[in-house]
Amino acid sequence: MTNTNNQILEGSRAIALTIKKIRPGVISAYPITPQTHIVEDLSQFKADGEVDYEYVRAESEFAAASIVEGASATGVRVYTATSSQGLLLMTEVLYNIAGMRLPVVLTCANRGVSAPITIWNDHQDSVTMRDAGWIQFYAENHQEAVEQHIIAYKVAEQLGLPAMVNIDGFVLTHSYESVRIPSEADIKKFLPDYKPKKNGYLDPANPKTMGAFATPAHYMEIRQALHDDMVDALKVIIGEYQAYREIISDSAPFSTSKQLMDNGLLEYHGPKKAKTIIIALGSVAGTIKEAFERSNNVGVLKLKVMRPFPEQHVLDIIEQVKPQNIAVIEKAISLGAEGPLAMDIKTALYGKTKAKVQSFIAGLGGRDITKSMIKKIARDIEKEDDEVKFVGSVN
Amino acid sequence: MLNMTIDLTSKPGSAKANKTGGWRTFIPKTDKNVCIGCGTCERVCPEDAIEMKKDKRHKGLRPKTDMNFCKGCGLCAEECPVKAIKMEREEK
Amino acid sequence: MKQIRLHGRGGQGVVTAAELVAIAAFKNGYEAQAFPSFGVERTGAPVQAFARVDKKFIRTREQVSNPDILIILDSTLIGTVDLFSDCDKKTQVIVNTTKKAKELGVTFGPDEKKLPLRNITAVDATKIALDIFGKNLANTTILGALAKAVPFITLESLKEAIAEKFQEKGEAIVEKNIQAVETAHNS
Numbered sequence: 001m002t003n004t005n006n007q008i009l010e011g012s013r014a015i016a017l018t019i020k021k022i023r024p025g026v027i028s029a030y031p032i033t034p035q036t037h038i039v040e041d042l043s044q045f046k047a048d049g050e051v052d053y054e055y056v057r058a059e060s061e062f063a064a065a066s067i068v069e070g071a072s073a074t075g076v077r078v079y080t081a082t083s084s085q086g087l088l089l090m091t092e093v094l095y096n097i098a099g100m101r102l103p104v105v106l107t108c109a110n111r112g113v114s115a116p117i118t119i120w121n122d123h124q125d126s127v128t129m130r131d132a133g134w135i136q137f138y139a140e141n142h143q144e145a146v147e148q149h150i151i152a153y154k155v156a157e158q159l160g161l162p163a164m165v166n167i168d169g170f171v172l173t174h175s176y177e178s179v180r181i182p183s184e185a186d187i188k189k190f191l192p193d194y195k196p197k198k199n200g201y202l203d204p205a206n207p208k209t210m211g212a213f214a215t216p217a218h219y220m221e222i223r224q225a226l227h228d229d230m231v232d233a234l235k236v237i238i239g240e241y242q243a244y245r246e247i248i249s250d251s252a253p254f255s256t257s258k259q260l261m262d263n264g265l266l267e268y269h270g271p272k273k274a275k276t277i278i279i280a281l282g283s284v285a286g287t288i289k290e291a292f293e294r295s296n297n298v299g300v301l302k303l304k305v306m307r308p309f310p311e312q313h314v315l316d317i318i319e320q321v322k323p324q325n326i327a328v329i330e331k332a333i334s335l336g337a338e339g340p341l342a343m344d345i346k347t348a349l350y351g352k353t354k355a356k357v358q359s360f361i362a363g364l365g366g367r368d369i370t371k372s373m374i375k376k377i378a379r380d381i382e383k384e385d386d387e388v389k390f391v392g393s394v395n
Numbered sequence: 396m397l398n399m400t401i402d403l404t405s406k407p408g409s410a411k412a413n414k415t416g417g418w419r420t421f422i423p424k425t426d427k428n429v430c431i432g433c434g435t436c437e438r439v440c441p442e443d444a445i446e447m448k449k450d451k452r453h454k455g456l457r458p459k460t461d462m463n464f465c466k467g468c469g470l471c472a473e474e475c476p477v478k479a480i481k482m483e484r485e486e487k
Numbered sequence: 488m489k490q491i492r493l494h495g496r497g498g499q500g501v502v503t504a505a506e507l508v509a510i511a512a513f514k515n516g517y518e519a520q521a522f523p524s525f526g527v528e529r530t531g532a533p534v535q536a537f538a539r540v541d542k543k544f545i546r547t548r549e550q551v552s553n554p555d556i557l558i559i560l561d562s563t564l565i566g567t568v569d570l571f572s573d574c575d576k577k578t579q580v581i582v583n584t585t586k587k588a589k590e591l592g593v594t595f596g597p598d599e600k601k602l603p604l605r606n607i608t609a610v611d612a613t614k615i616a617l618d619i620f621g622k623n624l625a626n627t628t629i630l631g632a633l634a635k636a637v638p639f640i641t642l643e644s645l646k647e648a649i650a651e652k653f654q655e656k657g658e659a660i661v662e663k664n665i666q667a668v669e670t671a672h673n674s
Contacts, residue, residue: 008509008510008513008519010506119525120525140546141546168548170522170523170525171522171548174502174522174523174525175520175521175522175548176506176509176510176519176520176521176522177509177518177519177520177521177544177545178513178518178519178544283548284548286546286547286548287546287547287548287549289546290546290547291547368549368550369548369549370549370550370552371547371549
C-alpha cells in the first residue's frame with residue numbers, strides 16, 4: 001500500500017492493461033463470458049488510438065484462433081482470449097499452433113462446459129486441453145495473472161511453444177483487488193520486442209510452407225521433439241521467473257514466512273513437516289491457504305503450471321514435507337476416472353511415497369468452495385475410501 | 396440423476412411462477428375518466444399484466460393491471476394516446 | 488477483516504456498489520476485494536455481490552456468509568429472499584426503504600431473532616436518486632449511508648472512488664453521484 005504503483009482494478013482490466021504494455025502486433029478474439037471484459041478493453045484501447053496493434057474481430061473462436069495462428073506464422077507477437085465452449089471450438093487450431101511451434105499466448109477465463117449450459121467457473125475447459133502441447137499457467141490472484149502473462153510471452157517466444165494463462169472466470173476476471181502492473185519500460189527490459197528466428201516465419205521473399213505434411217518416417221520424431229521442448233520448458237520457466245524477480249519485481253506477490261518453495265512452477269505454503277498436503281490449481285489456493293493459516297499439520301501445494309507437469313518439483317516437496325495424506329482438490333474431472341491433476345500426482349509419486357493420494361472434485365459449474373468444506377477434507381481424508389469424492393454434492 | 400437433468404430443462408409456464416411485481420419502483424395509476432378504452436396499454440405491456448375489462452362506471456373497456464407482474468416499466472404510460480396513465484413512486 | 492454482502496435486483500447496480508466499496512476502502516488505505524455472484528443474467532432477478540476489507544491482502548475467495556455489514560438495495564427482497572439467517576446480532580444492516588427501521592422486520596440467525604434497532608440504518612436512497620438523477624440509481628446513493636456507518640471508508644474516499652469508477656462516463660455523471668452520496672451521508 002505504500003507503493004504508489006499499486007492500484008485496485010478488475011482482474012480483466014489488469015490483464016488488458018498488461019497485454020497493452022506487452023505490445024502484441026495482432027489481437028483477435030470472439031467474445032464469450034466471462035472473458036469478454038478483457039477483449040472489450042483491448043478493442044477500446046484500439047478504438048481510442050492508444051495502441052498500434054491490429055484488432056481483428058472474428059466470427060467465431062475457431063476463426064480467432066486461426067487468425068492469431070496465421071499472424072504468428074508471419075513472425076509477429078499475437079494475443080487472444082476465450083473461455084469454455086470457445087476454447088473447445090478452438091481445439092483443432094490449438095493443436096496446429098503447438099505443432100507449428102508458434103508462440104501464441106492465450107488467456108483462458110476458466111468456465112465450465114455444457115451441457116447443461118453453465119457460465120460459471122471451473123477448470124474443465126483448460127484441463128481438457130492439457131494434451132495439446134500448450135504451456136499451461138494457472139493464476140491465484142490478479143498479481144500472479146499479470147506476471148504469468150509477461151513470463152508466458154518470454155518463455156513461449158524463446159522455445160517456440162504456445163502458452164495459455166488460466167484465470168478463474170468471475171472469481172478473478174470480475175473481481176476487484178489491489179494489483180501492480182509493471183511499467184512498459186520494465187516489461188521491455190525483461191521481454192524485448194519479438195524477433196522470430198531466421199527462416200522461421202512466412203515471408204514472401206523467402207517462401208515456405210508450415211505444418212503441411214509428415215509421413216510416418218518423420219511425424220513421430222516431430223512429436224517427440226515437441227514433447228522434449230515442453231519438458232525443457234520447466235527449467236526455462238524457473239529461470240525466467242527468477243529473472244522476472246530480478247528485473248521487474250524483487251519480491252513475490254504476497255509471499256509470507258510460511259512459504260518453503262516458490263519457483264514459478266509451484267509454491268508450497270505451510271509447515272516444514274505436515275501430516276496432510278492439499279494440492280490445488282488457481283484461485284482456490286488462496287481460500288485453502290487462509291483455511292490453514294494457523295495449522296501446524298496441513299500445508300498447501302499450489303501448482304502454477306500444469307503443463308509441462310513439474311513432476312520432480314512436486315516429488316521434492318513431498319519428500320521434504322513427508323505428508324501421510326495428499327488431497328488433490330480440483331475443478332475438473334476426467335469422467336469415468338477421477339480428477340486429471342490427481343492422476344498426474346499419483347503418477348509422479350508412484351513408488352516414491354507411502355502417502356495416500358485422494359482425488360476431490362469441487363466447485364464444478366461455479367459451486368462456492370468454502371473454508372469449512374476444505375477443512376472437512378483435511379479432517380476426513382484418513383477415514384475416506386479411495387474413491388473420487390465430489391465435495392459439497394448432495395448425492 | 397437422469398431425472399434431475401431432465402427436470403432442469405425449462406418447462407413452459409414458468410413466467411407465471413416468477414412474479415415480477417416486486418421489481419417496481421413506480422406504479423401505474425390510470426384515470427379511468429380520461430381513458431378511452433383503446434387497449435394500447437394492454438398491447439404494449441411486456442409482462443402481459445394488463446387486461447382490458449368491462450367497467451360498470453364507464454362506457455367500453457378499461458385496463459386492469461395485475462400488480463403481481465407489473466414491474467413498473469412505464470411503457471403503458473408512455474404509449475397511452477390520451478395520457479391517462481401516470482407513473483407514481485410506490486412506497487415500500 | 489470486515490465482510491460486506493449486498494443484495495438487490497439485476498439492473499440496480501449491486502455489483503457496481505460492491506466495487507465502489509472496495510475502491511473506496513482501498514483509497515482509504517485498506518486492502519479490499521469485491522466480486523459478484525451472478526445469478527441468471529436478467530433484469531429484476533435477485534443478485535448478490537460481496538466485498539471484503541482488511542489491513543492485509545485478502546486471499547480467500549469464498550462467498551460472504553455471516554456478513555459484518557449487509558446492504559439491501561431493494562426492500563421488497565425482505566421476506567422473499569433469505570437475507571438474514573446467517574447474520575448475527577452484530578451485523579449492521581443498511582436498507583433502501585421508505586419505511587422506518589423498526590417497521591422493516593429485520594432479524595438475525597436461523598430462528599429469526601429481532602436485530603437491535605441501533606444496527607439498522609433505513610435510508611430512502613431511491614428518493615434521493617430520483618431527485619438527483621430522475622432514475623432509481625440507489626446503488627451509489629446508499630453508499631453515502633455506509634460511509635457514515637463504518638470507519639473503513641470515508642465520504643472523501645468514496646468520492647474518490649466514484650470519480651475513478653465513473654471517469655469514462657463524464658464529469659456530469661461523477662458530479663451527480665457525488666451529490667447523491669453526500670445527500671445520503673448527511674441525511
